[in-house]
Amino acid sequence: MxxxxxxxxxxxxxxxxxxxxxxxxxxxxxxxxxxxxxxxxxxxxxxxxxxxxxxxxxxAYPYREAPVDPRLREVALMRAGYARASQFVFSQHCKAARREGVDEAKIAAVPCWTLADGVFSPVERAVLAYVDGMMLEAGRVHDRVFAALRDHLSDEEILVLTYLVNLYGMHAISSKALRMEYDNVPERIVEIPAPEDGGVQDWRDPKWSGPAASAAASP
Incomplete structure (x- = not known):
């Protein structure tokens, strides 16, 4: 729930x-x-x-009717979900990208796009860099990134893309904060208490998730 x-x-x-x-x-x-x-x-x-x-x-805004290439849109939204660490937004837009005809190689490479030589087109790379500026640097987009974007997209397309990326960034954040859908997961960063009998503690043990972790770590 x-x-x-x-x-x-x-x-x-x-x-x-x-x-x-x-x-x-x-x-x-x-x-x-x-x-x-x-x-x-x-x-x-x-x-x-x-x-x-x-x-x-x-x-209210029918994003599937937005005046921007739907494949480019989904590449951007996949990256927004990944950058905001939302399993829900990323996973759903992988599926949406596939429906729009985005290549599997591109879907697989979105998490590591900066190292994916030969996978993305110049406009896709510009869009991915723009998404990272918004999602990872709070809107601090370098002039060279924006210039590359303007080489390929109209002002209207840039504005629509900006809105959609930030909308789904908001979806990602709220999904995690409210623990909805695939983002309904326990807190990942908790103290793992030292083992009583030595050895390596298994941090993957479910008992270290959520409230149980806090109780176990208390002296």
């Missing part, structure tokens, strides 16, 4: 029930019967349904 209480179909106002019908199937309660076609729990929708005005705002 995410950190905030999701909205069941019984609680949902008509506009949310219509979204549930479209996304999960007619009449289905996605809280009682979680799961989407791509294998996620689907609690992104049921969580944000508690703030329907926000959900409506996030759905």
């Amino acid at each position: 995410p950190r905030t209480r999701p909205v069941s179909r019984d609680e949902a106002p008509p506009e949310i029930a219509d979204i549930y019908d479209a996304w999960f199937g007619p009449g289905r309660d996605p809280v009682a019967e979680p799961g989407t076609a791509t294998g996620t729990p689907g609690d992104w929708w049921t969580t944000w349904a508690r703030a329907p005005d926000v959900l409506r705002a996030m759905r």
